[in-house]
Amino acid sequence: MIGGVEGRLYLDGVSVVFDGFRALNALSLIIEPGELRAIIGPNGAGKTTMMDIITGKTRPTAGTVSFGEHDLTRMDEAEIANLGIGRKFQKPTVFDALTVFENLELALKAPRDPWSCLRWRLAEGARRRIETVMEEIGLTERARDRAAILSHGQRQWLEIGMLLIQEPRLLLVDEPVAGMTDQETESTAALLRGIAGRRSVVVVEHDLEFVRALGSKVTVLCEGSVLSEGSIDHVQNDPRVIEVYLGR
Amino acid sequence: MSATTAHPPVRTALRPGLVLRGLLLGGLAILALLPVLNQLPQDSALHVSDFVVAVSGKWICYAILALAIDLAWGYAGILSLGHGAFFALGGYAMGMHLMRLIGPRGVYGHPVLPDFMVFLGWTELPWYWWGFQHFPFALLMALAVPGLLAGLVGWLAFRSRITGVYLSIITQAMTYALMLAFFRNDMGFGGNNGFTDFKELLGMPLNTSGARAALFYAALLALGAALLLCRHIARSKLGRVLVAVRDAESRLRFLGYDTTAVKLSVFVLSAMIAGLAGALYVPLVGIINPGEFSPGNSIEAVVWVAVGGRGTLVGALLGAFSVNALKTWLTSFAPDLWLFVLGGLFVAVTLLLPRGLAGLFRREEGR
Numbered sequence: 001m002i003g004g005v006e007g008r009l010y011l012d013g014v015s016v017v018f019d020g021f022r023a024l025n026a027l028s029l030i031i032e033p034g035e036l037r038a039i040i041g042p043n044g045a046g047k048t049t050m051m052d053i054i055t056g057k058t059r060p061t062a063g064t065v066s067f068g069e070h071d072l073t074r075m076d077e078a079e080i081a082n083l084g085i086g087r088k089f090q091k092p093t094v095f096d097a098l099t100v101f102e103n104l105e106l107a108l109k110a111p112r113d114p115w116s117c118l119r120w121r122l123a124e125g126a127r128r129r130i131e132t133v134m135e136e137i138g139l140t141e142r143a144r145d146r147a148a149i150l151s152h153g154q155r156q157w158l159e160i161g162m163l164l165i166q167e168p169r170l171l172l173v174d175e176p177v178a179g180m181t182d183q184e185t186e187s188t189a190a191l192l193r194g195i196a197g198r199r200s201v202v203v204v205e206h207d208l209e210f211v212r213a214l215g216s217k218v219t220v221l222c223e224g225s226v227l228s229e230g231s232i233d234h235v236q237n238d239p240r241v242i243e244v245y246l247g248r
Numbered sequence: 249m250s251a252t253t254a255h256p257p258v259r260t261a262l263r264p265g266l267v268l269r270g271l272l273l274g275g276l277a278i279l280a281l282l283p284v285l286n287q288l289p290q291d292s293a294l295h296v297s298d299f300v301v302a303v304s305g306k307w308i309c310y311a312i313l314a315l316a317i318d319l320a321w322g323y324a325g326i327l328s329l330g331h332g333a334f335f336a337l338g339g340y341a342m343g344m345h346l347m348r349l350i351g352p353r354g355v356y357g358h359p360v361l362p363d364f365m366v367f368l369g370w371t372e373l374p375w376y377w378w379g380f381q382h383f384p385f386a387l388l389m390a391l392a393v394p395g396l397l398a399g400l401v402g403w404l405a406f407r408s409r410i411t412g413v414y415l416s417i418i419t420q421a422m423t424y425a426l427m428l429a430f431f432r433n434d435m436g437f438g439g440n441n442g443f444t445d446f447k448e449l450l451g452m453p454l455n456t457s458g459a460r461a462a463l464f465y466a467a468l469l470a471l472g473a474a475l476l477l478c479r480h481i482a483r484s485k486l487g488r489v490l491v492a493v494r495d496a497e498s499r500l501r502f503l504g505y506d507t508t509a510v511k512l513s514v515f516v517l518s519a520m521i522a523g524l525a526g527a528l529y530v531p532l533v534g535i536i537n538p539g540e541f542s543p544g545n546s547i548e549a550v551v552w553v554a555v556g557g558r559g560t561l562v563g564a565l566l567g568a569f570s571v572n573a574l575k576t577w578l579t580s581f582a583p584d585l586w587l588f589v590l591g592g593l594f595v596a597v598t599l600l601l602p603r604g605l606a607g608l609f610r611r612e613e614g615r
Contacts, residue, residue, distance in 0.1 A: 055502065078501055078504050078506050081501075081503060086502075093496050093499040094496075095488075095495055095499070096495055097494075098488055098491060098492065102488050105488070106488060106489065106492060106500070106503060106505075112504055112505045114489070114510050114513040117484065117485045117486035117489050118485070118486040119484075162503070
């Protein structure tokens with residue numbers, strides 16, 4: 001994987017109001033280039049809304065969202081994706097009717113307009129790139145199988161592979177280990193640790209053991225803004241965190 | 249992971265896919281022979297009547313329309329219930345050319361104006377009739393007008409993320425609105441009578457068996473070309489992008505694809521293929537009127553594709569020919585039953601044969 005780590009994700013005073021409900025409340029957050037960050041928080045804390053704001057699915061009511069010098073609030077989803085911001089959804093959404101290889105081929109960096117897709121020929125370099133990623137995510141044996149018949153864990157891996165192959169500069173990962181076995185969870189943590197450094201990775205997760213395994217800085221969200229930030233030990237001992245997370 | 253390793257597919261003596269391909273090529277070959285067999289003496293066992301040739305020519309045009317629908321619906325998941333409108337617009341463009349060619353041979357003998365305009369007391373040809381005396385211009389319009397309409401409707405709908413049943417309703421409303429508009433005499437398209445009494449096309453009188461054979465082969469050639477074009481698209485990466493739009497559009501958007509542009513281009517291309525089908529249909533049947541815009545026509549065309557098996561292309565042909573054969577047979581003795589049979593067919597296929605007739609010939613893949 002080539003490419004430098006440039007671009008800092010910057011959220012300042014971001015608020016989102018849906019029909020009077022404040023999903024985000026003056027949220028400010030900075031993710032440095034190459035940083036691995038875990039975001040935790042109770043249900044309804046605004047984790048998913050934050051991801052939606054960054055990827056352009058939802059527009060903020062107020063505040064600044066930028067990546068490097070790009071103002072993300074003025075870009076649509078496709079433009080943001082092409083900027084190098086990839087998102088892994090909570091529910092794996094791979095293309096069921098296509099094979100593992102074809103899923104990765106669609107994700108591969110290439111001109112995406114209809115005419116270029118019609119004229120696309122798989123070059124040797126592209127084939128090797130797909131094979132390398134299949135190796136990384138352990139799906140080489142399943143290359144010609146449709147995604148529909150993969151197991152839950154394998155679908156998650158395929159989706160991570162589809163993000164990796166795009167060589168993103170910022171990766172947003174939503175609850176990657178939900179429903180995974182312990183062994184799969186462990187290897188996922190190792191994979192994400194390996195990916196960060198060359199690019200920023202933001203992981204939203206409930207599983208505190210997994211967050212500990214990531215060994216990264218942790219941000220705790222609550223009611224749409226940052227409650228606490230620091231190492232896992234720091235936030236776990238923060239009285240405010242204990243109150244919202246464990247106190248009830 | 250070893251437990252889940254894929255097994256190589258079991259080889260059977262005759263792959264079902266081959267049966268389907270053989271059926272397709274055999275069917276096209278038989279179609280190609282029909283005008284020849286029509287020339288045999290009446291008492292020959294192989295003689296084919298004019299009726300069979302005329303009806304088969306119509307079905308070929310319907311099959312092209314079915315291909316257009318399959319490309320948009322079967323691959324990209326755009327269920328248009330208004331494709332009959334694109335077909336009819338292509339037909340009207342060709343009809344305008346045929347009307348201009350009548351010239352002074354009309355009932356009123358006006359050198360330029362078609363009969364219905366003289367009847368309405370018009371003295372000048374409306375501007376939108378200009379240029380239709382030239383065949384290439386009319387053919388261009390038969391493709392461009394449906395394409396532009398699809399572009400406009402598609403652009404408005406897709407950029408607003410209107411999908412599924414809402415899009416189907418909009419396309420249905422579109423064809424209904426056009427039907428009402430074309431029924432009006434002052435639109436300048438012959439009102440409810442439409443166009444008929446055509447005399448010639450490209451210098452050949454239309455009432456000869458030679459002309460009928462030429463039009464038949466033109467339609468068959470267009471069907472082959474449309475099939476090859478659609479197959480080329482389906483097998484390219486664009487074809488896989490279309491399937492991805494159909495199954496998980498927002499996911500594809502996050503991969504950086506402009507799904508609006510993808511859907512718009514396939515919808516416009518599909519409308520142009522439908523327009524071509526209409527342009528071939530009108531000289532074959534010798535008439536075009538606003539009834540071609542009726543919403544039922546568009547729905548019927550969708551049923552052909554559903555019966556044949558969507559997302560297969562071959563299924564669209566299979567469905568268009570088999571449903572129309574059933575219709576021709578049934579309406580010869582019980583025309584009132586047809587709508588019930590059509591509806592029942594759609595329900596039966598949806599419940600019992602979700603992959604259509606083509607599904608019967610295809611190996612179960614990846615499930």
